[in-house]
Amino acid sequence: MAICTCHNLGRPLIVPLSLTKIPSRNCKFSVQSCSLSSNQSQKKLVVEVKEKLGRDYHSLPVGKNGRDDEEMILWFLKDRKFSVDEAVSKLTKAIKWRAEFRVSELSEESVKSIANTGKAYVHDSLDVYGRPVLMVVASNHFPAVHDPIENEKLCVFLIEKALQKLPAGKEQILGIFDLRGFSNENADLKFLTFLFNVFYYYYPSRLGQVLFVEAPFIFKPIWHVAKPLLRSYASLASFCSVETLRKEYFTEETLPTNFRE
Template identity: 75%
Template sequence: MELRLCNPFRHIIPLPSNYSNQITSSSQARSLSVRSSHLGPNESRKLVLEVKEKLEKDHQSLPVGKNGRDDEDFILWFLKDRKFSVQESVEKLHKAIKWRQEFGVSELSQDSVKNIAETGKAYVHDFLDVNGRPVLIVDAAKHFPAVHDPAENEKLCVFLIEKALSALPEGREEILGIFDLRGFGTENSDLKFITFLFDVFYCYYPKRLGQVLFVDAPFIFKPIWQLAKPLLKSYASVVRFCSVETVRKEYFTEATLPAKFRD
């Protein structure tokens, strides 16, 4: 199976010759975009139905049902992400739904990722953080790209994202990612997987990743981060480098703290 990622940062768009004359109109467009993000339920519902109709008309081959072209909650989330632009939402939804179909997201299960999951490299924590967010934990020292099958790593990643999102409490929209970098070495380095992870969130799970903690990053991780950061663009802003003590004090209670951060 070939995975085709949607990299939002790979194109450089040249400025139009009349760019200076478009500043005012661009500002007005941004203002409209901000206003549109606060649409009432009736206006939002109208746009959801419009997107739904366009998907049915132009992309009939896409599946229906949960996370399909007729899933109104799914459509609304992408509308919010695209600031209620119908055309942009249709385009992004088409790519996302097609990717889910090709990747086989609905077919992922605990059994299908059992072997790679048993490495303990990544899992969803049993408790929410203090902000009510499901927590996805990655033990970077257990990730060996030279040994583990990249396709299996990707399946585990997507399975755990789905699992974390299924644990979202009512009214919550984002999850917390924690990369435990204690014991990280050159053999654990995997720039390709880091960009895969953030690319998947941008294209197919927009605005679902609230924050990422890089815990106790060793000196050897710094050059890797310098390479990764430009590729992540705006997503780099959700990353926070912190200590184990910060995780204990700011993100969990004594009862909900992950076992690996207790020592």
């Protein structure tokens, strides 16, 4: 209890100490200490992963997206719930794949021919949640005609391009499949599986949501077969109308051209 004098009444006034206690600076310091401790723990794990990769997988490339890329290491640690062994395992596969696929050599020019089909592109504007948008126009995709390797190169190039558009503080992108005009000629379960495998193994947790827009009846059996193959990413997918896309994901200024009336 604390005792103070009320000058107007001239008698002591008993006030509970809890009402007069001033928050101690130690509380703030404690919160900051926890934050610092967390950051320090993460940095320690990043160093541990980097040293393990350097020691056990010294043949892997270094530099951007290499075995000593601390930003990439931290991302995979987060994806693997900060398990060093699991992060090392997944990172090793990802770095090897990037080298074998020659991701760093992909460019606008190298995918120009297949990109000119209009089957996929990165939208110029972000959605209302600040996410870069990877657009797929299914009716322009013909697996019997287009080279599957070129399709894969375009896919990876566009993922890289979308990630480069991430604003500060944002970590994921939005994938949109425009299924208007979709027919059996456009069906490509193999490529759909490749797309989600790339996200799962090599760009983990980068795909925030997938929208299937105006899916026709013939797409449903394909999705039924594909869904189990996509593992956890299947839960990110939802079906919507053009109207929903317009109202909930874009403004009039940022709406993709192919969805304008």
